[in-house]
Amino acid sequence: MPVRLGTRGSALALAQAQQVADALGGAELVAIRTAGDERPAGEAAPPDPCGAGGDKARFVREIERALLGGEVELAVHSAKDLPTELPDGLEIAGVPAREDARDAYVGPAGSLEEIPEGSRIGTSSLRRRAQLLAARPDLEVAGVRGNVDTRLAMLEADEYDGLVLAVAGLRRLGRAEAIAFAFEPAELTPAAGQGALALECRLDDPVEARAQTITDRGALATVSCERSAVASLQASCETPVGVHATLVAGGRMRVAGFCGLPDGSEWIRDQLEDDASEPERLGAELAERMRGAGAEEMLHRAGEMTA
Known part of the structure; x- marks a missing residue:
């Protein structure tokens, strides 16, 4: 029986899910409408999920419910849309090779x-x-x-x-x-997870082993680092934050971060490089350094500007 892949129904989401299905050797795509999707003509649109008062989970919540309810075995998300805190009973099963993050x-x-x-x-x-x-x-x-x-x-x-x-x-x-x-990342630091897909499944579900067969270890490491930094900064799509990690020579990882005010009047940039074996620690360390430079207060002000 083919794996059922839960995905949003947009053209981009379906294209991404089809890539995963092909990599798995076949799967059934199950399109699930989320609160973040566009409405049919004449239907009022919900608030912008990444605008003031928005909620990035709008893009994934219904898909995660389908996972927990057994309607699908695996979910395909744009990694940048997946909140850093997952619902109880779910986990990231894998991250395929990453596209250009820029x-x-x-x-x-x-x-x-x-x-x-x-x-x-x-x-x-x-x-x-x-x-x-x-x-x-x-x-x-x-x-x-x-x-x-x-x-x-x-x-x-x-x-x-x-x-x-x-x-x-x-x-x-x-x-x-x-x-x-x-744009080069030094000009426009990408969003955490941009260019990557995240595969989500139920804890201890056998489908995790299949997701692991198409996982790119480098992509998983860089996405894990970026998500750790965002979680440590308590950032969301409502906050002007970018984090971009890359693998460099010698088994090392470099991670760069940006936070600023929406009007561009003030910002903080920082960068770290260390051993790539602990990507979550490196992301959290970058976030701690940025907090020391005033990121927490700056992000609070950014929130007030967009409230």
Whole structure:
């Protein structure tokens, strides 16, 4: 009997789930509507899950209920959408090989410096907003809603001069040609887990062994480090926080972090490198250093600005 894979029903989520199904040698995709999904025409949309008062668990809660209820054996999530605290009885079963974690610029420019002065840039992410304005306070950063195709259509209709989207999402949807350039992590630190998929299952379920067969140990380590930092900072999608870990030579791991105010007026960046054998410890250590530099107070102020 094939494994039943729980997934959101968006084009991107289904593309990601199909990749996992193919890697497993076949699986049944079970599309589950979540509170974070777009509504049918005429139905009121819920609050933005990553806006003021939002809740990132909106993207996964119904899928986790299906897992706990035995409706599916395995769930496929964008790792950046999975809260750091999982419900009792569930665990991360694996992380397949990671796509490019960087953010992409879609619009007429070849670098951050080349974006025309005063351009109206569309992004729904406070993390991206804070870093764009920190580097380029002349830009107008405006919220944007809808799936990738909807956002690209808005750009074509000149509602925006440019968009910032995830490289991984554009590639998985076959829209890589839209990417003008990718921001380097030192310019725009990605969200924890960006570009990675997280496979979730019930504790002690035999399906975990199958998930392990397609797990990339390096991807699992970097995602674990990033999630540890976010958990230690008590950050969410309501807070302008980026964390990006990479494996470097000599069995070591480097992790960089960013937090700032949504208007880009103040920010903190830090970076650590250490042995890669304890990724969670390294992430927590980065968070502790950032707290020592004022991150906790800064994130409190950021929350007040977006309340």
